[in-house]
Amino acid sequence: MSNVATQTYPPSDKTADAAHVNAVKYDAMYDASISDPEGFWKEQAQRVDWMTPFTKVKDVDFTFGQVKINWFADGALNVSANCIDRHLETRGDQTAIIWEPDSPKEEAQHISYRALHSQTCKMANILRDMGVGKGDRVIIYMPMIPEAAYAMLACARIGAIHSIVFAGFSPDALAARVQGSDAKIVITADFAPRGGKATPLKANADKALASCDASVKCLVVRRTGGDVAWNDTRDVDYTALAKEASDSCAPEAMNAEDPLFILYTSGSTGQPKGVVHTTGGYLVYAALTHEVTFDYHDGDVYWCTADVGWVTGHSYIVYGPLANGATTLMFEGVPTYPDASRFWQICEKHKVNQFYTAPTAIRALMGKGRAFVDGCDLSSLKLLGTVGEPINPEAWNWYNDVVGKGNCPIVDTWWQTETGGHLMTPLPGAHATKPGAAMKPFFGIRPVVLEPTSGAKIDGNDVEGVLCIADSWPGQMRTIWGDHERFEQTYFSDYKGYYFTGDGCRRDADGDYWITGRVDDVINVSGHRMGTAEVESALVAHPKVAEAAVVGFPHDIKGQGIYCYVSLMSGESPSDALRTELRNWVRSEIGPIASPDVIQWAPGLPKTRSGKIMRRILRKIAENDYGALGDTSTLAEPEVVDDLIANRMDR
Ligand code: 6R9
Numbered sequence: 001m002s003n004v005a006t007q008t009y010p011p012s013d014k015t016a017d018a019a020h021v022n023a024v025k026y027d028a029m030y031d032a033s034i035s036d037p038e039g040f041w042k043e044q045a046q047r048v049d050w051m052t053p054f055t056k057v058k059d060v061d062f063t064f065g066q067v068k069i070n071w072f073a074d075g076a077l078n079v080s081a082n083c084i085d086r087h088l089e090t091r092g093d094q095t096a097i098i099w100e101p102d103s104p105k106e107e108a109q110h111i112s113y114r115a116l117h118s119q120t121c122k123m124a125n126i127l128r129d130m131g132v133g134k135g136d137r138v139i140i141y142m143p144m145i146p147e148a149a150y151a152m153l154a155c156a157r158i159g160a161i162h163s164i165v166f167a168g169f170s171p172d173a174l175a176a177r178v179q180g181s182d183a184k185i186v187i188t189a190d191f192a193p194r195g196g197k198a199t200p201l202k203a204n205a206d207k208a209l210a211s212c213d214a215s216v217k218c219l220v221v222r223r224t225g226g227d228v229a230w231n232d233t234r235d236v237d238y239t240a241l242a243k244e245a246s247d248s249c250a251p252e253a254m255n256a257e258d259p260l261f262i263l264y265t266s267g268s269t270g271q272p273k274g275v276v277h278t279t280g281g282y283l284v285y286a287a288l289t290h291e292v293t294f295d296y297h298d299g300d301v302y303w304c305t306a307d308v309g310w311v312t313g314h315s316y317i318v319y320g321p322l323a324n325g326a327t328t329l330m331f332e333g334v335p336t337y338p339d340a341s342r343f344w345q346i347c348e349k350h351k352v353n354q355f356y357t358a359p360t361a362i363r364a365l366m367g368k369g370r371a372f373v374d375g376c377d378l379s380s381l382k383l384l385g386t387v388g389e390p391i392n393p394e395a396w397n398w399y400n401d402v403v404g405k406g407n408c409p410i411v412d413t414w415w416q417t418e419t420g421g422h423l424m425t426p427l428p429g430a431h432a433t434k435p436g437a438a439m440k441p442f443f444g445i446r447p448v449v450l451e452p453t454s455g456a457k458i459d460g461n462d463v464e465g466v467l468c469i470a471d472s473w474p475g476q477m478r479t480i481w482g483d484h485e486r487f488e489q490t491y492f493s494d495y496k497g498y499y500f501t502g503d504g505c506r507r508d509a510d511g512d513y514w515i516t517g518r519v520d521d522v523i524n525v526s527g528h529r530m531g532t533a534e535v536e537s538a539l540v541a542h543p544k545v546a547e548a549a550v551v552g553f554p555h556d557i558k559g560q561g562i563y564c565y566v567s568l569m570s571g572e573s574p575s576d577a578l579r580t581e582l583r584n585w586v587r588s589e590i591g592p593i594a595s596p597d598v599i600q601w602a603p604g605l606p607k608t609r610s611g612k613i614m615r616r617i618l619r620k621i622a623e624n625d626y627g628a629l630g631d632t633s634t635l636a637e638p639e640v641v642d643d644l645i646a647n648r649m650d651r
Contacts, residue, residue, distance in 0.1 A: 056073050099330050123151055125249050281420075386412050423473070548566045
């Protein structure tokens, strides 16, 4: 346990006084949320408009074999009406979305709530005309353009279930998701400009759709107007249709437990799983956490730099902020284009008040030097946030000093695709922060620390173990699309009666929480979740590869890098050219984010006598930590370890 005194940063009086939630209020609200969850969430659910009021608040069972999670289950509402229509009277002309394009030379757009309404209705009508109805699945494979938000909200409006596939994913990954969710249509764009380059999204979609059912249609937004191949029986031109489409479309009444979206995410085994979020509970939780964690006030300009392809983009670019009637900024590009001052230029240009990004971006920008920050006027900033992976104190301090000038509380928000919204974070007006700590549970969240092997609950402070959650919250995922059994197996079987997060954590002497990272075979590369099993199965799909084992290793910028041990088919010989071929192969199977950092040729892999690969050992070798190899006596062929050490690749 760490006994090193950590510097703490209490909220200033000014921040605490102005905040929605100060320390006293947090304590009272947290206590109420735990002692009377039904009463607490009944009241919180009033922040959204219900078409049919609910009478039941919570119906939850975490017992393995009979897991069910229902919130507000007999109520009806529409997410798009909550994010748009109900604001029209009071803030129709207020900007809902500020869109900042990839190139600073192109003009930013300010989309009012009224314009958002009209655009969303047009998209909804176009989808309906294409035969999309309630419960149908729609894949969204889009750049960070306003149409991505229109598409999400249009699906919500007509009750279709969207599944966003990050535009950096390959055609194969896209095809797997189209097939996995049995989608009726793919919404895409001609090209996705990013960092001065343009990904040919439509061409990728064409490749993906070649291996999907012929009935799947493709709706294409013209982003650059560049040339694309066209299939008249399948492709539909959104940009042409939107000019004529009606801008009125009545929102569908959805049951609170109807699915709102599916989002595929990596797990420790097998192929990515389709995390299912539903309508009522998700929206209540996204809206409440957005307001309280970021201390969002009317008139603020809020910017989350995530991509809508990740859960952070769902909850904290689109649904949470818009449900709160906020002004949310959407950025198409990357932090380093045209140069490393771009984030800060945008903060200055749009007078951003709350800024939310990932540690990997902070580390990358920190490496470019502070001059890029110092040249910009960041006086509008009130709060900084981070998400996606543990933040190292060095990056935290740089964020605090250089970006926040010591005046902006940093909310280190720990949560997951599965949780829908923040589960642990300091609240800016209530809690002191510590560099690298997620600090406190959000309202309604009951974290428990368990002994990893016995599953015994560890009480008291200054303890470490695996992190589980003892009771449900409205934003929790409900199931894995098409595989409820895998859902129960993944999250409820290892530690009975609890939701298992897959993360380790420490509760320090003050009772504050620190996330220590994944305890399963999921690695976190630049804040993107990657199952080592996924990369392995991509590698072994290559005809020259016999076997592969993949582990994470510490990486200065990405947090973790991807280290692959590869055994070749007999007769194949290792070469740098083959290394490049395999790297490109993985990129095309999954996407550039899965690109291996290191490929080490492994004549053999360390296995137990029952044939299980001993990843613990491979991880240690990749980390350059041979002293800690631990017990190798159960290995079938201990000598393979010596070979791997001798031929270890330097990064
Ligand atoms: C929102 C999101 C979830 C995993 C999670 C954990 C890691 C996220 C973190 C963090 C430490 C934080 N993680 N936020 N670790 N501190 N503030 O990132 O969802 O892509 O599903 O990843 O990311 O390991 O389990 P997702």
